[in-house]
């Protein structure tokens with residue numbers, strides 16, 4: 136077939152530019168529309184630019200069209216006209232989020248973004264439309280205020296039953312869904328869970344005692360405990376991991392695969408509708424969501440035999456009537472498993488690693504446990520546990536040195552909001568100031584960052600917690616003393632410093648986040664952390680196994696929004 140040809144040097148760039156404008160303005164996600172824009176339209180162009188419609192001709196036009204699309208996108212993102220042009224950052228990140236996906240798959244966004252902060256400063260552009268902050272004064276403007284909603288990172292968390300609580304962006308809708316969670320995890324409700332806590336912690340102690348003298352992966356055991364605990368608390372279900380000494384239903388490993396898939400796709404949520412069209416894509420996430428929802432549905436159908444998490448979520452405490460009850464409740468099952476079990480296991484695993492890295496701190500903590508609970512008295516007195524200064528200092532310090540959220544929690548400055556101010560940020564070497572060298576203060580200028588609408592923002596927790604402006608001295612060292620209230624402090628090297636030389640910004644230490652969407656499980660988590668640490672310290676001495684190199688732990692810790700952990704092989708010895 137022969138056609139009249141039009142000058143391809145005009146028509147292809149024009150069509151490609153039009154396509155770019157559509158993407159920039161409307162961000163279409165519909166797979167069919169994407170197909171039409173990316174393949175249909177340029178293929179049709181062949182009819183007007185080529186004299187003969189051949190396969191090679193179509194391919195030529197497609198390649199030219201796509202190359203120009205990439206060129207327009209890159210040029211705009213790097214241009215001074217981009218709203219984030221004034222923010223520094225690596226070119227690879229300014230141009231596309233694909234490098235971020237690669238980091239997630241490698242597991243090191245927490246390390247790389249920290250390096251970027253060291254290189255570029257307090258605010259770094261880590262995506263075409265994304266900024267990360269490392270200063271304490273960014274924490275509340277980003278996470279605390281009821282002003283910035285969750286960002287597109289959370290878009291893909293929807294389950295077949297609907298939105299889980301942690302994916303709800305609308306504050307009013309979130310308030311309704313949050314109420315039963317708050318009641319279920321309020322200090323008054325925790326009293327009802329004491330029986331479950333006691334049974335599960337005692338079982339953990341029994342199983343660890345059976346393994347004294349053997350090499351065991353203590354990180355895996357923390358997961359067996361936390362899954363068994365959450366199975367019982369949330370779903371009245373026995374996973375039986377501690378009894379079997381393994382991941383009985385493959386749940387933990389299924390969850391890790393789903394977490395990695397979720398984390399990498401959450402960075403580029405626009406790709407998900409297209410992926411959904413491909414058979415088999417996202418299977419790991421769907422499988423895990425389905426299994427969690429089965430647990431939820433089963434729990435709903437059996438009703439409450441005792442007061443547990445679902446007793447409150449189902450409104451059996453009489454506080455809630457909702458026609459969509461079952462729909463809501465099973466949608467939260469996915470969150471209950473990930474948020475409630477993996478986080479505690481991760482925090483405890485990092486804790487044991489740091490105890491082995493810093494044996495003097497471990498000895499001091501043992502002494503405090505022995506003093507507080509003498510003569511073998513079991514440490515189940517939660518009030519006394521909460522008042523143990525060194526125990527709480529060690530737990531805080533471990534969550535500071537290795538943050539439970541290694542990177543950030545994304546929020547969005549909504550389109551139409553007109554932008555927001557976040558800061559102030561320290562502008563290093565502000566040498567444009569004419570009297571810069573005359574007035575030393577001029578190079579310590581602090582400015583607020585105006586963040587334009589349509590920008591995703593987060594606080595980079597690893598950078599914040601290791602920022603010497605927030606935590607010093609020794610921001611990179613596990614030094615629990617910084618959390619104690621004293622007149623002077625002995626540093627690990629033997630020197631002594633007065634209190635005024637300690638920088639400790641408690642308000643910016645937010646392992647459970649802050650604001651309306653912060654963790655409702657904070658009290659339960661603290662209770663479990665204190666209790667398990669005191670029990671283990673009282674009964675065992677913990678050492679790295681001979682075959683295990685402690686350096687492996689941090690290398691094998693992977694940042695996938697949730698933390699993926701390697702093995703932590705230890706040998707336990709009885710203390711008494």
Ligand code: HEM
Nearest residue numbers: 300301474475478479482539544646647648652654656660
């Ligand atoms: C050391 C343990 C824990 C840590 C460090 C932790 C941390 C967090 C953080 C940082 C968030 C905010 C996530 C975001 O904004 O995307 C969160 C949310 C949440 N956590 Fe926890 N958590 C822990 C334990 C628990 C436990 C034991 C439970 C429940 C039994 C729980 C239930 C939840 C729920 C339901 C949310 C979503 C809240 C909402 O969107 O309103 N967490 N957690």
